[in-house]
Each structure stands twice: as structure tokens, then as C-alpha cells.
Amino acid sequence: MKVVVQVKLLPDAVQAPALEATLRMVNRAASHAAAVAFHTGKTSRNDLQKEVYAGLKADFGLSAQAAVRTVKKVVDAYATLRANMRAGNLGPEGSKRHRKAESKPIVFRADAAQPYDDRILSWQYDARTVSIWTTAGRLKGVRYTGQPDHLKTLREYRRGETDLMYRGGKWFLLAVCEIPEPQVYQPVDWIGVDRGTTNLATTSDGANYQGRRLTRYRRWHTKKRGELQVKKTRSAKRRARRRARRESRHASHINHRISKEVVAVAQRTRRGIALEQLDGIRERGTASRDQRARLSSWPFAQLGAFVAYKCRRAGVPYLEVDARYTSQHCPRCGHTARNNRPSRDHFRCRRCGLAGPADHVAGVNVRDRARSAWAFVNTPVPQRN
Structure with missing residues (x-):
């Protein structure tokens, strides 16, 4: 690679x-x-x-x-x-x-x-x-x-x-x-990773990488850039661009750190990593006006790209699975409903009563889908007589 x-x-x-x-x-x-x-x-x-x-x-x-x-x-x-x-x-x-x-x-x-x-x-x-x-x-x-x-x-x-x-x-x-790519090993299991804005990444193991500090940092830079843009001078525009680059580097550093830790855990435990397919995430739902800028500039794809290439370098199996209803589906009984997630942070199944952090439940669903997908891909084709 x-x-x-x-x-x-x-x-x-x-x-x-x-x-x-x-x-x-x-x-x-x-x-x-x-x-x-x-x-x-x-x-x-x-x-x-x-x-x-x-x-x-x-x-x-x-x-x-x-x-x-x-x-x-x-x-x-x-x-x-x-x-x-x-x-x-x-x-x-x-x-x-x-x-x-x-x-x-x-x-x-x-x-x-x-x-x-x-x-x-x-x-x-x-x-x-x-x-x-x-x-x-x-x-x-x-x-x-x-x-x-x-x-x-x-x-x-x-x-x-x-x-x-x-x-x-x-x-x-x-x-x-x-760099020569190592051979991908046969995973004993999978780590599901759910990405978000409040929690940047939550794994099926329960590891949580919060994004509140990064959100405050980005909001502060957005405010400062707005103050500079009002001035409309060449110096102000130059300083605004410099702030934007600094913010981008900081977000990239955090994504590198998260992806490095997740891949290291997977490699040590001989497991694979599964992420949600987030193609068209911005078109799937409507966001309020104050959320649009944050969603459109959030580095979802960058974190996924970092995890993917670090997996390739380490020989860790990597999959992307269907993202639909991962936060509304109960991993225990299979019931899927919007009211299974009464709030952004909480999940509670209306059928069996399973409760827990919504992002953790989503990570578990991603892991389960990866198990099914990997088993389907690796099932031997029956020979015809």
C-alpha cells in the first residue's frame, strides 16, 4: 500500500x-x-x-x-x-x-x-x-x-x-x-464502532470517545472566524484561513488517536473492525439550522478512512455494514421501533425491556451485522453432483 x-x-x-x-x-x-x-x-x-x-x-x-x-x-x-x-x-x-x-x-x-x-x-x-x-x-x-x-x-x-x-x-x-501489506488474519470476532457527533466513536466493547471537548473547540473557532469575517480585510481573511487549518489539524489528530487505539485493541485480540456505511448521511434526515453547519463539516468520513488504512497496515479485517436502524434495533429480541430510543443518549426496548446507552447498543448492532456478513461471505459454496 x-x-x-x-x-x-x-x-x-x-x-x-x-x-x-x-x-x-x-x-x-x-x-x-x-x-x-x-x-x-x-x-x-x-x-x-x-x-x-x-x-x-x-x-x-x-x-x-x-x-x-x-x-x-x-x-x-x-x-x-x-x-x-x-x-x-x-x-x-x-x-x-x-x-x-x-x-x-x-x-x-x-x-x-x-x-x-x-x-x-x-x-x-x-x-x-x-x-x-x-x-x-x-x-x-x-x-x-x-x-x-x-x-x-x-x-x-x-x-x-x-x-x-x-x-x-x-x-x-x-x-x-x-509498504507491503500484511496478510489479513481470520477474525475470532468483531468490534462494532458507532460514529456520532456527541460521542465521536463508541465500540461494542463499551469504549466511548466523547466529542464534547472537540465540539466546544470547534464552536469557539467558528465564533472567532465569524468575528474576523465581519472585518473583511485581507489580514482578517488570512487569519480566518489559518484558524480553519488549525481546527482541521486538531480534528485530524483526534481521529488519528481514536483510530489508532481501536485498531490496536482489535489486533491484540485478533478481532476485526466493523463500521457503519455512512454514504449520504447528510441526506437521510432533516437537521435544524444550527446543526447543519456542524453536520456538514464533521469529519465522519475521515475517521472511517483512518480506521480503514490502519487496518490494512496491521492486517486487521475491516467491514462496512448497513447503518439503517442500528440505534433503534434491539440486539436481544430483534424488535425495531423509533420509540426504542426515547432520547439521544438512551435506548430501551419496548418489547423485552433491554436498556443501555444508545451509542453502545448501536455498536453492538454493527458488530452483530458484521458477524452475519462475514459468515455469509465465508460460507463454502455447496458442490453440485
Whole structure:
């Protein structure tokens, strides 16, 4: 499986300006190539490279391989744009956002990430340095650092290209690593996980990861962003974006922590992990006005994605099951009714009297559905005589 390892570059006072000038120049060149692709309609790699390759070298001072990587960057950007349009991520055809996206060429930010390959960036793992191409010449001995497990993964499994990124006044390298996937073991049982907003995750074992602190944190950031948006100045907009990124990083950190703990328990007990399928969760019911923003921005899918890829890395079986009525279905007698859940936090079966926390009951139902699904998939097909 492919993973991206991030390490921090530590350029000195001479190296940093060269990296900054390079990033600005290659993104100017990429914007030029994107404009040519837009006006000529040539968005395939070979056709676009024939159009702009000589100009990127002569007019922007790019080396041969840097020009090739810049063309590939532009081609990938247009491929992503077309995919988003087909998926409806930019609104329906004819909408203002859709028309705006298709009516002008792609423009790259001055500090947008730039891809490098092994011809223009080489690693010295023992010295923890890289040699990297810049418009001012080859920079050798640029130091980098990172977490010990990231550095170990980088040394053993790095394959493919590396992106140079400038973010928040710091330099980073994002390297693609190809990690072999362990064989998935046969689970002895399953852990059902119910996701929510009040409780971020509740397992069938009874483990509960509350979201109240994160809710307060997000509400506070929303209030501060609103205060900044009222000012309508460039500085206020920049600070609002910085707050949004900080909030997103905090939510991602919490989702990483939850998924890591759940996967570790499953691996230790030789069980699988089952989650609800939450496709179209925002369309299933109506929410009050003050709940819409919270539901639309809540990282449900991110937590599921983190659990899924951590399961793949650990060889833990992973399933997604039908989410319908998991919080209204009684796991003991099978009775399903809306009034089995008299409040958000409580479950009480109207037929057999089973009672407990609603999210825990939902986690148990997810686990039971995973048991049934796994048994059905692994049941041997009877042989015909």
C-alpha cells in the first residue's frame, strides 16, 4: 500500500532563499503551461510537453527533468478538475461555480507544492541530508529531520516522487512509500464502532470517545472566524484561513488517536473492525439550522478512512455494514421501533425491556451485522453432483 511520509527540511540561510525562488519560478512556469493547455485543449502529457517543453527551459530556467515534472503537475491538475466536475463536486453543470471552473485556466499559487523525482532529488539517509535541484543550481547537504518511525519507513520503502512543500514558514518533503501489506488474519470476532457527533466513536466493547471537548473547540473557532469575517480585510481573511487549518489539524489528530487505539485493541485480540456505511448521511434526515453547519463539516468520513488504512497496515479485517436502524434495533429480541430510543443518549426496548446507552447498543448492532456478513461471505459454496 502507498503511504506518504512527511519530513521537515532544515535549510540554512543560503539554501532557504534558493528553495523559495525555485518554488516561485516552477509555479509561474506551471501556470504558463496550464494557460497553454487551456487555450489549445492539449491536456495529455505528450501533447502538452511538445508545446511547452522548450519554453519552460528557455524562458523560466528549468532543467530538463524539472520541466517534465512541471508538465506532469499541470496534466494531473486538469485530470483532477475533470474528475471533480464529473462527480458534481463543483456543483451541477451550468451552476456559477461550475462555469467559473471551466471558463479559465488553472493558476498555481506561488508556494504550491512541486514534485521531484530521483533525477533531481537524491536522499542520503545516513547523513539525513538531501541533494535537490534549484534554479540557482544543485543544493547539496540540505538537512532534514522527522519522527523515528517515519525515517525508518522512508529508508526502507520510499518509491516514486517526492513533493517539496512550503507551509507556515517551514519547509517539508512529502515522499511516497510503498509498504507491503500484511496478510489479513481470520477474525475470532468483531468490534462494532458507532460514529456520532456527541460521542465521536463508541465500540461494542463499551469504549466511548466523547466529542464534547472537540465540539466546544470547534464552536469557539467558528465564533472567532465569524468575528474576523465581519472585518473583511485581507489580514482578517488570512487569519480566518489559518484558524480553519488549525481546527482541521486538531480534528485530524483526534481521529488519528481514536483510530489508532481501536485498531490496536482489535489486533491484540485478533478481532476485526466493523463500521457503519455512512454514504449520504447528510441526506437521510432533516437537521435544524444550527446543526447543519456542524453536520456538514464533521469529519465522519475521515475517521472511517483512518480506521480503514490502519487496518490494512496491521492486517486487521475491516467491514462496512448497513447503518439503517442500528440505534433503534434491539440486539436481544430483534424488535425495531423509533420509540426504542426515547432520547439521544438512551435506548430501551419496548418489547423485552433491554436498556443501555444508545451509542453502545448501536455498536453492538454493527458488530452483530458484521458477524452475519462475514459468515455469509465465508460460507463454502455447496458442490453440485
